[in-house]
Amino acid sequence: QADIAAAEAAIDARLVRDGRGAAVMSAQVAALYQAIQGTPQVSLRQLRYTADGTLLATMAAPTSEAANAVLLHLQNNGYKVTATTRVDDSGAQVVDLSIRGY
Numbered sequence: 015q016a017d018i019a020a021a022e023a024a025i026d027a028r029l030v031r032d033g034r035g036a037a038v039m040s041a042q043v044a045a046l047y048q049a050i051q052g053t054p055q056v057s058l059r060q061l062r063y064t065a066d067g068t069l070l071a072t073m074a075a076p077t078s079e080a081a082n083a084v085l086l087h088l089q090n091n092g093y094k095v096t097a098t099t100r101v102d103d104s105g106a107q108v109v110d111l112s113i114r115g116y
Contacts, residue, residue, distance in 0.1 A: 042069040042093070042113050049087035055080050059108070069113040074106045081109045088113060 015021035022040060043061070046069065050056050053075070060072040075081040081099065088095045094114040102108050 039063045039067075039069065042115055045088060045091055045093060045115075046071060046084075046111075046113060049084045049091075052087060053080050053083045056084055067114065069111075071111045071113065072108065073111065074102070074108050076106060078107050081107045085109075085111075 015024055042063075046058070046061075050058060050073065056073055056075045058071060058073050060070075062070040064070065073081065073084065075084070078099065081097075085095055085097055092115070096112045098110045100108050100110075
């Protein structure tokens with residue numbers, strides 16, 4: 015490939031053809047950002063990707079309803095999501111997410 019973006023796109027396309035596309039970091043991150051964009055009051059605090067294909071994220075939301083909107087969006091798009099919630103000192107709902115594409 016001529017550049018990094020083209021190489022990444024080619025790899026993602028191959029994984030999709032092989033039925034593993036949702037397990038690619040770029041697909042998981044894109045799905046998470048799309049879900050967060052649909053709920054503007056939610057912010058992303060931390061993002062990590064593990065060797066086993068799991069995306070780990072921490073997000074904050076003013077209400078549990080706002081956080082749940084992001085979770086539902088991901089689940090409705092085929093991602094397996096686990097979440098642990100807590101309230102921080104500011105009163106925000108903080109959610110630790112584990113996202114898998116398969």
